[in-house]
Amino acid sequence: MTAAEPVGTFCLVLHSHLPWLARHGSWPVGEEWLYQAWSGSYLPVLDLLRRLGEEGHRDVLTLGVTPVLAAQLDDPYSLRGMHDWLGGWQLRAHEASGRRGEPALTELGATEHRRAAAALGLFESRWRHGGSAVLRPLVDERVVELLGGPATHPFQPLLEPRVREFALRAGLADTARRIGSRPAGIWAPECGYSPGMEQGYASAGVQRFLVDGPALRGDTGLAHPVGDSDVVCFGRDLPVTYRVWSPRSGYPGHRTYRDFHTYDHASGLKPARVTGRDVPPEQKKPYAAELAAPTVHRHAADFVRVVRQRLTDLAEAHGRPGLVVAAYDTELFGHWWFEGPAWLEAVLRALPGAGVRVSTLRGALDAGLVGEPVELPVSSWGSGKDWRVWDGAMVADLVELGGEVQRLLLDAVDKAAGGPGRDRTLDGLARQALLALSSDWAFMVSKDSAAGYARGRALAHADRVRRVAGLLADGRYADAAGMVSVYDRQDTLFGQLNAAALVWKGAGALSSVPTGR
Incomplete structure (x- = not known):
């Protein structure tokens, strides 16, 4: 390996999914969940991808969008509801900015008013025809690889064969209608797998899918054909993924980041920073963007270091460049972790300079990052890595x-x-x-x-x-x-x-x- 060659390939996979929520309640669970995730994650993440695409970046990441979520992002009722919600956010921020005797909340209200206005402008200018109009150019220009999936995100191993086939084919066909091309890869819902499912995937035209790292016994440094099929699985690299995802030590729990669970109930805004893991809401300190920003950059640099080291170790162990797949719910970035989109942009921009090739699952296959066939066990990405969460x-x-x-x-x-x-x-x-x-x-x-x-x-x-x-x-x-x-x-x-x-x-x-x- 020469100094000019990348040490290996990094694939970021984002899984975008919510169940069907339109007209099924609003608060605390229901449409509010959709609109919060839409404003917090889908707007900024897809806008980041648009900007990277305009700069000439290609194969930035692999983006899963479940058919049931895509249906909501295109639905006229949901589009109108989202527009109303963004206007309500702006009004709530305006009210908070005028509250006397609470300078921290007044400042937060002004900041949130600017954020709401920007989100409203972005929504009105780019989302008026729905999510498919935003996604399609990203797919057509190969900024992202799009993953599909079964229609309503069922746990496939528990489905009767005919229902399983029906749900998968209906989901793939729905994505093709919205985007103009049929996905070659899927995010298997909950990474649920039962031996033999690859045959159904092959019949439906699915060429690749995700499993969790333990299903491959940690051998995630390459993609693997499954059984005697031509269908390939990719495994999440858990040591890298958990650098972000871990509830105990992941980045989003840092004391300077915005606390997701603490609300100012009069306005619905989130005024506090995490402060400490065991600090009660009433004792949390006010959120300060100037404290969070340098933390984002430190965590981005740390993640890049971890990815590079992991790829270096894989290359030394196998005598060839390897692969790291880190996979997350899209809703983590912005909705759950307020600073997530900024961290994501910093990481995607820094990795190439660190000698890491950034690509998609499709790009990893094109580069020949495929190992030996494997026999996969019963598995999922849930607790215990088995089916206990759903069965x-x-x-x-x-x-x-x-x-x-x-x-x-x-x-x-x-x-x-x-x-x-x-x-x-x-x-x-x-x-x-x-x-x-x-x-x-x-x-x-x-x-x-x-x-x-x-x-x-x-x-x-x-x-x-x-x-x-x-x-x-x-x-x-x-x-x-x-x-x-x-x-x-x-x-x-x-x-x-x-x-x-x-x-x-x-x-x-x-x-x-x-x-x-």
Whole structure:
């Protein structure tokens, strides 16, 4: 390796996902969650990518956008709601800036007013036609590689083969309609994997997907073909990823950064800095941007150092340049970690100067960073790196509910097989079933994060499936169609969904793939 050659390749993967929230509550969980993540993360991160693209940067990072999130970012109702929310943010900041006797809050209000005005201007100038209009040029100009995924982000190992295939193909087709090209890679929801799933991926045209590092026993320095397929998996490099992600020692918990959990409840603004891990909210110090800024640069430099050292170690161990894949939820950058977008920009700009090649998963394959085939175990990126978050005792009722939803859906579709043309009622039934099967509901229950909302959403969509399926079973087709039309006015996503694709055709693309139960 000469001095001019990079020490190795770094791939940053961002996973952008929220469940369907439009018209399903607002506060504390619901549309507010969407608008906070949109303003805090999607606006600044995509604007950063736009600016880097205009400077001539290519293959900056790999960006996953789940179909269910993309649907919300394009939905007219959500776009209007987001515009209103940004205006409300500006008004709340204006009110805070005028509060007397609280100089720290007055200053914060003025700063937030400027931030809200800038976000509103960015939204009105670049997002008026939805998220796809923002994403498409980044994909077309190869600034990013876009990852797709199954329609509503279900935990795939727990799906019946036909439902698994249906959700994946529907998601890939939806992304192709929005962006103009079909993704060759996916973020497998929750990195959930069951042996044999690669065969279904190959059949659906998926060439690459993500797993967590332990699924490869830490051998993440190269991509690996899975089994005897041509499908390749990439593993998260946990020692590098956890430099940011770790709840105990990750960068976002530094005392100078803005505290996510502490609110000024009158304005909804966040006035405090972390201060200390065990400091109660009322004792936290006021946020000071001038203290946070140098911390961002120190942490960016530290991360670059860690990446370079990891790549150096891999090159020495294997006698060839290696690969580091660091993967995070996009919502970490800005929404959860206020300083995250600034840190992200600093890292992406500094890595090339440190002798690190920055690329996408596609670029890593083009560079030949592929090792030997592997047999992957049952795995996920959740607690224990197994399925316990989505298939454990705490969510046994949701697992049973998911099984019931799938049986009702498949029974209804099979009984209607061979009917004339497309059946919009079955399409609506499939839509509600996929919403009930979102992996988010089990995650939120297992992690005790708005568990009541999550369980309520799963039960509500499942109950809709029961009602429509029951009417169809009784021959009350007009009543079922009327009920679906009501549901479709609330859940305005995946209008192209065609339940006829669920009809059993013998040895289908995923018919030989085990369900993993």
